Amino acid sequence: MDQYILLYCTDGKGEVKIEEHTYSLKAGNFIVIPADKSHSYASDKNTPWTIYWAHFKGHLVKSLMRLLLKRQKSYKGLVQFNESRIKLFDEIYLNLERGYSNDNLVYVNMSFSHFLSSFIFDEKFNYSAKKDIVNPIDISIEFMQNNLHTTFTLEDIAKSINLSPSHFSTLFKDQTGFAPIKYFNHIKIQKACQYLQFTDLRIKEIAATLGIDDQYYFSRMFSKIMGGLHRITK
Numbered sequence: 001m002d003q004y005i006l007l008y009c010t011d012g013k014g015e016v017k018i019e020e021h022t023y024s025l026k027a028g029n030f031i032v033i034p035a036d037k038s039h040s041y042a043s044d045k046n047t048p049w050t051i052y053w054a055h056f057k058g059h060l061v062k063s064l065m066r067l068l069l070k071r072q073k074s075y076k077g078l079v080q081f082n083e084s085r086i087k088l089f090d091e092i093y094l095n096l097e098r099g100y101s102n103d104n105l106v107y108v109n110m111s112f113s114h115f116l117s118s119f120i121f122d123e124k125f126n127y128s129a130k131k132d133i134v135n136p137i138d139i140s141i142e143f144m145q146n147n148l149h150t151t152f153t154l155e156d157i158a159k160s161i162n163l164s165p166s167h168f169s170t171l172f173k174d175q176t177g178f179a180p181i182k183y184f185n186h187i188k189i190q191k192a193c194q195y196l197q198f199t200d201l202r203i204k205e206i207a208a209t210l211g212i213d214d215q216y217y218f219s220r221m222f223s224k225i226m227g228g229l230h231r232i233t234k
Helices: 061-072 083-097 102-120 136-145 154-160 165-176 180-198 203-209 215-225
Strands: 004-011 013-018 021-026 029-033 039-043 050-056 076-078
Touching: 004 013, 004 021, 004 102, 013 029, 021 029, 050 083, 050 102, 061 076, 061 102, 083 102, 136 154, 136 165, 136 180, 154 165, 154 180, 165 180, 180 203, 180 215, 203 215
Parallel strands: none
Antiparallel strands: 004 029, 004 050, 013 021, 013 039, 029 076
16 A cells, blocks of 8 residues: 555554554554554553554655654654644544545645644644643743844853753753854844834845844855845845
8 A cells, every 4th residue: 555544542542463563552642654664553452542543645754754753763653642732633634525626635735734743743743732830941932032133152041940040951952953142143043024014124234133243244144044045145
């Protein structure tokens, strides 16, 4: 079979076999069975599972599965229960029941990409539900965003959330993939792009607004971060 299969268990338990490997699934677990792999799966007789499943394929799937393996280290993972994920699946199913018109199929395909991403990026899918939980890295990013006009050191940002620079740097990179100052520079350049697109500010003025006195240094930083694909012409 040239299709991938996603199984998501929300209650009970069961077992999935993919070639010579056996995986136990319980509430919260999901697994993706790769295309063209011999497999079988069954619910536990004493504690039968409740699962949501889907067969899928497409030219983007291999890239998504590489991303899943990079983040989960396995085709099996664990996600927090989120009612929004179930509602999204139900919406996909209900739209398919309405027929296979082009509009329906396009909408379902786009929605299913979102559904898959909820497993790959569980922490982002659950962000709104966890927004009342204090995350020091989120606080530090908000601190950066509110102070784009300022130049900070690593020590300055770490101090704002009462962490040591080394501990803060490690946590920040684990959660974002970037060193703190590099991330700070990235969001400065993101803001610079908005100024270039939507205002008449000149380069020197934009640099000063972002706490950078040397417009030539700013231009070099812009080119480095944007990959040399953009020229600053103002």
